[in-house]
Amino acid sequence: MGYTILRLHSLEVLEQVYCIHIQGGGHIVNSVVVDVLEQRFPNHFSIESENGNSYIKFPAKSPEFGEMVVFECEEYSGEFIIYVGNFTHYHMDLFIDGNNEMELANRIADLLEDVFNDQIICHGAHKTGGGFDRIDYFIEREGIDYFTWSGKYIASRL
Numbered sequence: 001m002g003y004t005i006l007r008l009h010s011l012e013v014l015e016q017v018y019c020i021h022i023q024g025g026g027h028i029v030n031s032v033v034v035d036v037l038e039q040r041f042p043n044h045f046s047i048e049s050e051n052g053n054s055y056i057k058f059p060a061k062s063p064e065f066g067e068m069v070v071f072e073c074e075e076y077s078g079e080f081i082i083y084v085g086n087f088t089h090y091h092m093d094l095f096i097d098g099n100n101e102m103e104l105a106n107r108i109a110d111l112l113e114d115v116f117n118d119q120i121i122c123h124g125a126h127k128t129g130g131g132f133d134r135i136d137y138f139i140e141r142e143g144i145d146y147f148t149w150s151g152k153y154i155a156s157r158l
Helices: 031-040 102-115
Strands: 018-022 046-050 053-057 067-073 079-084 088-093 120-125 129-134 146-148 151-153
Touching: 031 053, 031 102, 053 067, 079 102, 088 102, 088 129, 102 120
Parallel strands: 018 067
Antiparallel strands: 018 053, 046 053, 067 079, 079 088, 120 129, 120 146, 146 151
């Protein structure tokens, strides 16, 4: 696992698509990230453009979980923000999460792989606050709905 999960306050959903939205570098998709994702997730995404910004788009497996958006901040080169489905967002920074673009791209792919393999469990919503944890570390709480990439998680101990 090449990343650390932090609880973050959510932002309003930008778009109802599961995509990796990467800005910067003339608003083109970061080629190192694309190369790593092509190796790790061949034929599972498309590169698209909207309002002059290119992004990588993955189709969602479950509408309950929603889509993901990852983009490189224009203001802070080397910082990526990953919107985790309908729930929250997560920052990955070249200076904290990797020594170079390749290492950071692999950490982004590690997180995506964990999401796709239902190893990440989410709750809440962008508009009201949400979060995520690795499924083997989270604590179930009564009255909270949890979701993985495959859909709604059925609480096993409550």
